Each structure stands twice: as structure tokens, then as C-alpha cells.
Amino acid sequence: MSNSSSKFRKLMRNLHNKIGFLIVGLVVLYSLSGIVQTYRDTDLLKHSINHEQTLSPNLNVTQLGAALRLRNLKVSKTENNILFFKEGTYDASSGVAKYVTKEWYSWVNAVTELHKSNSNSIVHYFTVTFSILLLFMCISAFWMFKPGTRLFSTGVWITVGGIIASILLLIVN
Numbered sequence: 001m002s003n004s005s006s007k008f009r010k011l012m013r014n015l016h017n018k019i020g021f022l023i024v025g026l027v028v029l030y031s032l033s034g035i036v037q038t039y040r041d042t043d044l045l046k047h048s049i050n051h052e053q054t055l056s057p058n059l060n061v062t063q064l065g066a067a068l069r070l071r072n073l074k075v076s077k078t079e080n081n082i083l084f085f086k087e088g089t090y091d092a093s094s095g096v097a098k099y100v101t102k103e104w105y106s107w108v109n110a111v112t113e114l115h116k117s118n119s120n121s122i123v124h125y126f127t128v129t130f131s132i133l134l135l136f137m138c139i140s141a142f143w144m145f146k147p148g149t150r151l152f153s154t155g156v157w158i159t160v161g162g163i164i165a166s167i168l169l170l171i172v173n
Contacts, residue, residue: 012143015136023133030130033111036104040112046102051088057095064090068097 036045055067064083065073075083083090088099104112117123145152 009143009146012140016140016144019133019140020137023130023137026130026133029111030114033115036108036112037115043102045108046104048100049103051097051099051101053097053099055090055095055097058092059090059095064097068099070099070101 059067061073061075070087073085075085077084081091081093083092087101090097114123114127117127145155
């Protein structure tokens with residue numbers, strides 16, 4: 001092995017080590033927010049908020065759902081001009097809607113916003129940097145072991161397995 005190759009391998013190992021410790025905290029934060037995002041259709045870490053809103057009278061179900069920002073609003077029954085739905089009621093004659101929503105606590109919402117950043121948000125610089133660091137960790141891992149060794153070969157096969165698993169997940173989904 002040449003001296004320059006050895007120095008490069010040592011540099012990659014050193015960078016991998018230092019950057020790895022840096023991103024541990026980031027991975028913890030993103031993994032926890034990812035778990036919360038996975039269960040966003042449940043009441044995990046959510047609290048109830050009561051709303052009372054006066055809308056235009058005699059809205060149909062589609063208009064009511066849009067006005068209240070409730071997706072898939074379904075009226076379960078109508079009684080005396082009052083529409084009953086899972087989240088609450090709407091008096092079609094007066095336009096008064098009383099309903100309850102479940103929302104994340106503010107500290108949970110702040111963490112989950114990291115997963116939803118877009119290029120217009122200042123947070124996107126953070127998420128792109130984090131993604132680049134993760135990509136570097138993936139690539140630099142190949143300099144952790146000498147090519148031709150059993151550990152290196154095993155790592156390559158595990159990487160191929162991960163790529164195949166990712167492709168299968170995309171196909172199944």
C-alpha cells in the first residue's frame with residue numbers, strides 16, 4: 001500500500017470518527033421525530049383543543065370540511081338542523097360549529113417540523129447539511145477496513161443487501 005493511500009485512509013477514518021460523533025445527536029433527534037411522524041395519525045403526544053367558530057349557515061359537508069380544515073369530514077347524523085360528526089357539531093341554521101381537534105404539543109411540533117422543511121425555510125440548510133454528512137458517513141465507511149479483507153467483503157455484501165432491501169421497499173410501497 002502506498003504512503004499516500006495510507007494517509008488518505010487515515011484521514012477518512014479520522015473524519016468518519018469525528019463527524020460520526022457530531023451526527024449522533026442529530027440522528028437521535030431525527031429518529032425520535034421520525035417515530036412521532038410515523039404515528040401522526042394517532043393521538044400520540046397530542047392534546048385536545050376545543051374550537052367554536054361561526055361560519056356561513058347552511059354549508060354542505062364538503063364546504064364545512066374545508067372551512068373547518070377537517071379532512072374526510074363525515075356527518076354521522078342530522079337532528080334539528082344540527083350536523084353531528086366525529087369531531088363535533090355544526091348548527092346549519094346559525095352557522096356555529098363546535099368541534100375538537102388533536103394537535104401535537106408545541107415542543108413536539110417544533111421537532112417534527114424538521115422533517116417537513118422545504119427550500120423556502122432556513123431550516124433546509126440544516127437538513128441538507130445533515131444529509132450530506134450522512135452521505136459522507138456512508139461513503140467513508142468503505143475506508144474503515146482494507147479492501148480484500150473479510151470485514152471489508154462482509155461490509156460490501158451487507159451494503160448490497162441494504163440497497164436491495166430499499167429497492168424492494170420502494171416496489172412494495
